[in-house]
Amino acid sequence: MTTITTAAALLADIAVEADRTDAVQAFVKQETILVEIVTTDGLRGTGYSYTIGTGGSSVLALLNDHLLPLLVGEDARNVEALWQRLFSATRATTTGAITSLALAAVDTALWDLRCRRAGEPLWRLAGGYRRQVPVYDTEGGWLHLTTDDLVKSALAAQKAGWAGVKIKVGKPNPAEDAERLRAVREAVGASLHIMTDANQSQSASSALRLARALEPYDPYWLEEPLPADDLSGHARLATATCIPIAVGESMYSLTQFRTYLESGAASVVQVDAARVGGITPWLKVAHLAESHNVQVCPHFLMELHVSLAAAVPNGAFVEYIPQLRAVTRTELAVHHGMAVAPDTPGIGIDWDMDAIDNRRVA
Template sequence: MQARPLTFRGITARAVVLKLKRPIVARIMTIAEWPLILIDLDTDEGVTGRSYIGPYNVASIKYLLPIIRDFGHLFSGQPMAPSDLYAKARKSLHLVGYSGMSMVAVSALDMAAWDAAAKAAGMPLCVLLGGSVGPVRAYNSNGLWLAEPEKVAAEAPELRDAGGFRGLKLRLGRAHPRDDLAAIEAIRKSVGEDIALMADFNQGLDMAEALARCPSLDDLGLAWIEEPILYENIAGCAKLAGQLKTPIQIGENFYGPRDLADALDAKACDFVMPDLMRIGGVTGWLRAAAIAGTAGIPVSTHLYPEFSAHVMRVTETAHWLEWQDWAEAVLQRPFPVKDGMVSIPDLPGAGIEWDEDAVKRHAIEM
């Protein structure tokens, strides 16, 4: 089906705050409530593109909402072409910088624009991008936070069985390295050797700690060690990647494809996992994935499992999708997971529609 030309009318951006079933407990943060900004991009032709972003803390909403809403005024009446909007939105924020909240806002706009484009074409987003509807391999990232070994060992089978997952993510960075090792051992005994275990420090170590602690993980069969140090310390990541046998995973804090290219040029990692909210939405993802594909670097996702599933279907070196249910409370039809695979619905667009009753229950005014 040929896509209908669309004309940008405006944007509605709303904020909700959801309670997490399993609060985030990492070395650098504890989060019990998960804020979301829900975006509806309206067109003159009656097609509405939808997306959401999760900016981590509620306070950040009051800074992001005005930027996103301003896009609605800035682009009203213009052709609704995702790549063009991406470029125009970035240029409109040039004087305040391309990274940080600027890129977050652009990403929110971009994802909604691509959703609208796919709906206008009458096809799933992954098909519009040149791929096909199909399953995407996923690991469960909903839990295994910093808790005592007995607790994470009991939780691990629940997470595995929630969707027949063959991979789980655990968090490291306890006060004593021996407690991290005990947690890994307990989880292994609980779920067996056939489950892939991804370990995430959430940037919780300084360089000295990372050099002291990470080698002890090298013979434990971990799928990767994720963000052991601050994301901006590319030289430090490169040093670790060069010394460790276990692959180093970074990328959720890449603000645009150039950050990914710079990290690969520095040999700062073995794997990358861009975050759609920071990499530049679908447009930024496609450009970043092409760079990783050229280098032969496996690409995983960070958050946003619905949109992420679509782009993974057209990613040359697609690796793992990170699955969480953190936004499902406000979605009409959460994507099903079976046998460790996320299923993309054969529907026009990205497959995101709001449960308006739930949105009203969780809405906050900003």
């Protein structure tokens, strides 16, 4: 039998491994929401989502008060049906971050169960396109770091055979961003991809000036230059610059991605499994992007996204930001610049529940 007998959630705070700043905020901790689902056949599935400092208790309350009670007695194999049921039960709060994060914690647990029951790893059961995906580094590109720091990190990534590095932009003067990018480009040459990320910090006019300042140094993309809900602004900017525009980490539904893609406002899709509501909608976004001939380069959550990016033909890169090493028994494997999806049954995360309990806040 595959009937769900219990569904429980907890909230744990995981400290960041390094100072992380961008143009609008600092990543001070990961509020991690875990959901464990147990079925009558004795299997356990664990899923999760996150925030970067606020809102975790609200996600937990939504799960405990409204969503988890709906799972008991249901067949865990019916992942799509359960996602739709829980989504429908939260109509008053959709589409929004809190609801999507709560749905994601449940959905990833259900996929963990699905994979364990099938005896297959996530990358294969979700599509099985390949097992390895190129990786790029973000941890060495935060906004507070000096230009020398950026150059050293980029050279280290290049020496290790990684595909690229990300540099945060959004300094008060775009000339400063351009100078930092120039120094990195001159150090690594033309072969290493340099991604740039403005974290929604720009206005329509400043985004255009920033893009023009960065263009000579051939950025692989300019990420979230404008507020994520400024669809027309991103579309206009995409036609005004030769730099590909990357968006998606701050989108919470399939429809938002559809409108961006149809408007030509996204050349790279950075869908985040936690923020879009789980693996089930993540795969829909990835296939939608494929129909527009657009790459998927998921945001953060490398321990989960490596398997999803490997599952689909347009999964182009995995973003390297280590965050779960304090609460897992294994970590993401990277060999010769390629992130390797775990081949064990489940979503591929080997949680250390004692370490999580030590960081549990609710």
